[in-house]
Amino acid sequence: MPTIVSVDDSTVPGEGSSRLLLLVSSDNKHIVVEEDIMSRSRFISKQVEGFEATSQRHAILLPFSSFVLNKVIEYCSHYRGYYLLEDDPDAAPPGRSPVREWDQEFLDVDRNMLLRIIKAAHYLEIKSLVGSCARAIADMIRGKTTEEMREILGVENDFTPEEEHSPSSKCTG
């Protein structure tokens, strides 16, 4: 569960069609963003519904850094007003989303950052961004050795030396 703190109404204006939200990152940076932009996040949408139920505006504390949060906001701003199948599967007949070339450029970051972005997108429930990150990571894995895959995914080897040298012992059964 996110931590929610009360904020002064003067800090976050709540009137009009483009209301603002205050997002607080783990490094305690306050970022004001239009609610429309973040509506792609199901997590944020649910928080906003909660505000409306209680008639109180709050800041939303998020467990990742402002650097990552700004990347997510950049993504959401780029696709503001766009229909993306992953985020709204009920709005259109099933089919494949268009290939988004912009995403490839946007996600051309080091693998550490990529993992942080996908975790943030997962937390915020932005399925389209999760999908794009997952595709980018899967592309990184393509054609790599087991050791390189470990590095990319940040996973430790928990096989015993015997298991590691005996492929048939892995996951048989």
Add this chain to the structure above:
Amino acid sequence: MPRLPLELLMHIVDLVPTEDLLPLRGVSWLLCAIATPRAFRVLRHTNTLRSTIALSHLLETTDIRQYVQEVHYTNRPGLPSIDELEQDRGNSEVGTHLFHALQLLPQLPVLHTLSLNLAQPYNGLNGQLGCCSIGQLAAVDALAQLDTIPTLRSLTLDNIFLHDIYSHPRLPNFLCGLTHLRLSAIDPLPGLYSTPVFERVGLYIQPLLRAAADTLVSLTLHFQDDTLIDLAMLRYPHLEHLSLQNVVFCAETGAEAFVLAHAPTLVSLSLTKCKTLYRSPRGWAQIYDTFSEGLGSLREVAVEEDWAPCAWSELYPLAKRPARRVVMYAGASVGYCSEDEGEDVRGLDRLTESCRARASSGGLHTPTVPAWTAF
């Protein structure tokens, strides 16, 4: 380095190509557990009893079948030995297991490709149908009992033998909604049937061709021998890739009009061993020129002609050239080549050149799916 939660690892592994799953299994126990069932995305089995039983068992396994995207069931290589024929006699187990496996297809939530290379039937000992025929009967029987599988996009039925089993009224239901269809038909036992081959083509193949009319993007229709099949009434509004083999271009088949009717969408055309009727006023030169002018979206054309040298080719020079014309008699055909077919060759050159020019200039039409591949 951030650690990813299980759901994200599963999502990523879903997108890793099948060939990379083996090294991925060596990363850690968790990745091994995630990657192992996904390694069964593509199942390739042959029509041996052992392989068919394995297919059946795999599709029964819940952890595996949720990842199966493609099932390919093919003929084992080579002709059956006498021992195998003896084994096959009365061995209906292959059919039983294949029937059971195919009945499980609706329980595969992401299945998009099914390819059945239905082996050519052969007579078993004592005149019984052999194992391969049992497999073909079982496959058709199973498919006819299934309704449309919503995720299925590509279906291949190779070596269909023109037999009453294909007249099952429910079989076409299975083809509804497909985007890629490949049918190849053989007439394995000439003389066995009283009805000529082209009548059986009409009876058994045409209902299948009509079933997927609204959705089909790629159609491959191959016959073993020169065939008259009425294509005149068939229309596919989204057809982009068409491949015909041994289809005779004449008034009876309406093949030329059929191709031209798909001019707005047709991007690639492959004609293998197709012929016109002997002494028909409409030869290949005229047909190619009509295609050059009429098929405005065509980017690729491939023509392979029937070149079959015969015993007297040393004496008869024309026998060394491809047969582009044919005489049909009660379903049987005799190929011919004329004295001068230079104009046909030049017509094909003009068609190829017009496609090349269109392809190099870009053009407006962008195919929605690649040819002959599903996803």
